[in-house]
Amino acid sequence: MSAGTAGGPEQAHPIRLYLLVWGWLFVLSGCSYLVDYFHLQGSLRWFLILLFMIVKAGLIVAVFMHMAWERLALVYAILVPPAALLVFVAIMTFEASYTLLTRLAFAGLG
């Protein structure tokens, strides 16, 4: 994982690496499908779905998109800003809960 090969045109990763990641993505997708197939519910379902999602996203970004071999300056320029989305998620969670509360309180159920 050396830095500084970003502009280097030759990145001769073995094809085997890509096949390996491909295989893992298949396995992980299969696992997330099985979560639905076996009707897992509650926090276990929630946890497994997010776990498989993050691992798959990480594999795609790190290996397929060569992020693991990019310089740190670019890695942070790309990966840090989306963290703002998490703040946005928190804000909209409050907003949505408030909307639901007012709907239940004033509009009646349904």
Next chain:
Amino acid sequence: MTGFAFRSVAPAETRPSQWRRLSREWSADRQAFGGASWRKAMMWIFLLSDTFVFGCFLLSYMTVRMSTTVPWPNPSEVFALEIGGTKMPLILIAIMTFVLISSSGTMAMAVAFGYRRDRVRTALLMIVTALLGATFVGMQAFEWTKLIHEGVRPWGNPWGADQFGSSFFMITGFHGTHVTIGVILLAVVARKVWRGDFETGRRGFFTSQRGRYENVEILGLYWHFVDLVWVFIFALFYLW
């Protein structure tokens, strides 16, 4: 952060650490990513902006789903298909996921063969990627047709919260558009690779620039991003 100032007194012959390089590049007051390929850097910046587009779609989906008093339709049943008499939950979406992941795999290999200057294999793998992408769009069109026949509209559906339709069409529609654009670009670049444009230095018809095999990698970045977005849509919209 003051730790960095202290460490700078250390002997200069040691190779700068990753963090040192990071702060140096950002505080250089000249240009970031010095020596990097600007084509690749700009594609990354574009993908970052696209991340926010899809992020906002998924956020608005979260917001309407959390705030509705009507139960959300169960995606597991809505997207079920009957195959050979048995009802398979979400089966079409699962197949679409595998198709798109496979296309990402072939694209990654196309990039690797491009850097090995293997013209024929690169072009063929890109064609396979494009075909898999087209298959994905075809299956999505089938899914849309099925749901529209069943009465799903952006303003309502037979099973529950009205917001289901608008979220579904907006998110999968935008993603499908991205896949379609990717398929077109794949066909264009695969033709260039096949013709040997990157060896002969033939200028592009649109930009009049000479291409290199890096173009395959840049297109690959876009294609993998499309796959990446699907990972999130699959988890958050179909499985949640």
